[in-house]
Amino acid sequence: MKKQTISALLVSFALALTGCNAATQTPVESTASEGLPQLGNDPVTVKIFASTGMFSDEEFARYLAEPVKKKYPQISVERINSGGQKIQDLITAGEIPDIYASYPGPMGNALAEYKMLYNIEPLIKKYRFDTGRFSDEALQTLKIAGGQDFLPGLPAYTNTFALFYNKDIFDKFGVPYPKDGMFWDEVAELAKKFNRMENGVMYRGVFPDGIGRIQQQLSIPFADFTANKSLVNTEQWREAFQIWGSLFKMPGLTEGDFKVPNAGKNQTAFAGGTLAMIASHSNLLNTLKKTEGVNWDMVTYPQHRKAPGIGQRMDSPILSITEQSKVKDAAFLVLDTLLSTEVQTEMMRGGRMTVLKDEKLKSEFAKGLKEFEGKNLSVMTKLKFAVMTPFRYLPDGDVDKILAKAFNAYIVDEKDLNTALREADEEMNKLIQDKLSQKK
Template sequence: MSKSALPLLFSALSVVLILSGCSKSPGTTVQEPATGEPAKPAIQTEPVTVTIGANPFFLTDEELKKYVADPVKKKYPHITVVRSNDMPKGTQTVEEMVVNKNIPDILVDAPYALMKIIGLGVTQNMDDLIRKHQFDKNRLLPELIDSLKTATGLDYMVSLPFYNNAFGLFYNADLFDKFAVSYPTDKMTWEEIQKKAVQLTREEGDKKYIGLWAGDAMWGGYQLGLPYLDKEKKKAMLDTEDWRSVLALWKSLYDTQGALMPPAGTNYEQLFFDGQVAIAFGHMGTLQKLRETNPFNWNVFTYPSNNKAPGFGQRADTYNMLITQQSKNKDASFQVISVVLSDEVQLEWSRNGKMSVLKDTSIHNEFGKAITAFQNKNVAALTKAKLQVIQPFVYDYPTLPVIRINTAFNEVLHQGKDINTALREANELMEQDTKAFLK
């Protein structure tokens, strides 16, 4: 173009006993189970270094230290976490690491890259480690877990999410004041936003003001959880009534711009930061940019609801940690992930403007509260809408399905093509790709 403190394995450290008469390897403590409880795994205490391969776009050096390395060292003094030497600046791809045979213990990536990573043979079934360490997945938002399984097509976990990119609509309060329009609020519908957009779109002197930028049409599909492909039948699914309704809605939103509509390819985000767009689609990156630049009096509200999916905002968009099958420190690596997913660390993520992946609403309510620039801002709205389970959207095609949809919409909006024709043609092109490239 973004949400019981620790796993049960570690919650009873106070009752750890060294079993008399039992042999154990050096550097290992064994936990004696209480009557009727399953035995807990041995905990290695020998010094170990866990390497993380993470592009700084997903995990900066500051974040790695604050939310990973330092809390892990506090909980497990024998574990040291470092960024992989092959990814100090985010220039080394996963493919290059595999070729160089220097694969880290933990990889950080987004759902769209999981299929490629799986194809490189570096992932593993993490369910075994989840069970071994008695990690409670039920603490996590279920749609995030479901999204990772859907994205991979697997019935087991190859990674765990550690924060989620959140979405909402941002607005320029100065323009609302200038034109005497009431501010938008949480839980509004697209139709309600559309009415405000009409009130805000106008021309004054040599200045043009656009009421609303809703983002690309693909976001309308994500909100409804629409698939691009029936993989079992190997059939494209762009020419459907649901997609027609999305393009019709999106056209109505852009039609509010009337004669002031900029040409195709316009950078609406820049227009928003330049003070020419009143309401703009945005996400965590938008929030960070507003924090850094503070170009005007701004605020944010929940992603508007589509009547076909009441209460839903955008799709899940997680950043995830996976333990590589080549790792020689799998248990220590899982302990690292378990600390990152603890209530304490997730609360710190939330307070500093990253959406927690946990269910706990008290953590989400703290979103952004540690950041001075977010005081008196409705930033917690980014965490309030329900998340759609992600549908697979990356295929080894020369043209991605999202590009097909966005192109079809642009043809409707800027070339006057009717929606039925645009979707039919997009579907036919995707069918050709499916037959040629889908194995």
Template structure:
């Protein structure tokens, strides 16, 4: 891995953030005053958070941070500069350094970098690490209004209405289009704010057989489209332990995307075939788009915002965000929060944005700095990433049972394989959700951790 290659971060962040799973494959510097500052590495059995000057930073997401040089370049250097008197200890999640390993060794981190929705339950709560940062936010006068509000609300939804984390890195979906195909057929390029109806009309024009080549007009993964839906519809009922898929609103959402795949020749395959040059448009995360531009240097493409619903013209997907947690066991909560607060400063976020990391700050200067150090995105319309706001998550009453709902099964297998009508597919998966919720609730009442469907 090239230590200075920003694309390495971007490529792997796409996998980590989208799956919401802790990845299982996954220094030294001198501060301005000339004092030596060390960053310990290892298996987690050296050092202790009981040491007054040691801050233990654990990265449970993004394989990029497995390389200590990348951690130092993208996170560590900023902490060392601002807090020269502390010893920064960093460990990345891997075999031998998973949550259970650290806990068994008595080396619980002060700060955990983790996916903030699914893994707030599946990892943070499971290992009894959750801590509400609300009082620290007040104590240090941190203005949460500077953050992407969709990201913050998604964290609150997963934190029983509390704030177990602050957003730190986002992975946003964009529409990428092949300019050569549009030029070939004399079609106008997509624009930010294009509606799904407009995208559908373009798809019909782009999907065609031209000699031996079959062009697909449009691909958008229906699972991601539903999971991060732009209309903020609830999958889990806001007030009860039951599913909420069996509704007219969800029927509209499903039929909206289903029609694209009923266009002859445009059946769903994968968004990842875009760089092969026979697909007009694809919706995917910007990190994958960057990888395509590396692997296919002759690909003539550009990007715009994802299509929108007319009733939500400013909404992109709900936030897909990794954040920074402070553990309840940390003896350095004040220091840990001050570190997080500094990492979320415009100064640090602008430097990270230049490396192609999507910031959670609502700061135009930070957004304009995005990917300035990433040559593959030079002259691309990266402003399309920030043209819309994150859709808000559906609210849910604290204390209800949580599962990671299997929305992907609406389309696969129920629609794509079994040709069910949309209402039936939704009803089948809703019944599955109800069953999983009931089993999870029973498991928790019996003393289990309730993570079998997370």
């Protein structure tokens, strides 16, 4: 890739974060043999804020602390929110992390709110980190996700998606198993064969997750940021509600505890043997690892006929170096180590999907999970990422609430489709105006 192209990518490649400040660099000394700067030998501790959902204690040690210590004996990596503290608690206590891990969206706003934003592009150049190693879809997604002219962090990995199914339920009702390459309308037809009471047990066909999933898969815009106007009451959204609604508006599917989409309750139902299929992400593997007696497998995440070959958008923890860090060089070397081929290979073998485009890496997915031998895990690597829709100045949590409220009212017949979309459009326009007024 030419220098000009790399520079252009780095300028536009950003996350949903704001602000820019100067940084204090850790002293370095050159190494003629490698041609790269190198830290001195003085001990240094890099403190990281990252939830246990992003990295379990075992993963934190395996993918961060231990490989960094092996490569840089002078660097120690420490998680500082192991007790479940919130970032606000640590800031109040004067313990701002050197690296803050967040998903693009509301969590990332803390970087701007607490003036922790830092531009890592000089460190990328200094240590010759090759952003061209990221997949094209990941780069495109991350560029669109932000609104800044610099890069404050790097993605660690991404959750990846599949359609999980319970073989025993399919066998019980004599229904053929799902196949790779299915489309959502085919999944809906398959799900209709379930949703029945049997010996006092209510069986259900499918849980595809909330309306946001089809929005993400098709990259449906919810706002025109040039005109600052909602786009929810459009034909694209009408079709999305109808397609997704077909997966919910079946007798017996949305009743009782399952009246509206709830991922946690449906994961429990799948593990408990009453839900035939669930479209979910790689974190479900952790639940299934701890659950005995579930005879399951998976096929590729269902596709939309207008976007064949496309799965879900990138769902990655982003590790950002903070402005307040006094050990920025060491912190960047932690990121560099995490994104090395060696560590990414270990993560892939452990079921964490890489954001790098190395096809050899993808072939290693979940090979280290011996308890899942024989499962069709490779399907999680088959589809391309969808491209993220820009949120710009709108918090995605607020956007999700508006869309979920409208969709949930539609699937339980509290509101017809026209009313649900019209009211959601009005709420989105109000949110847009509220956020614009706050920026003045």
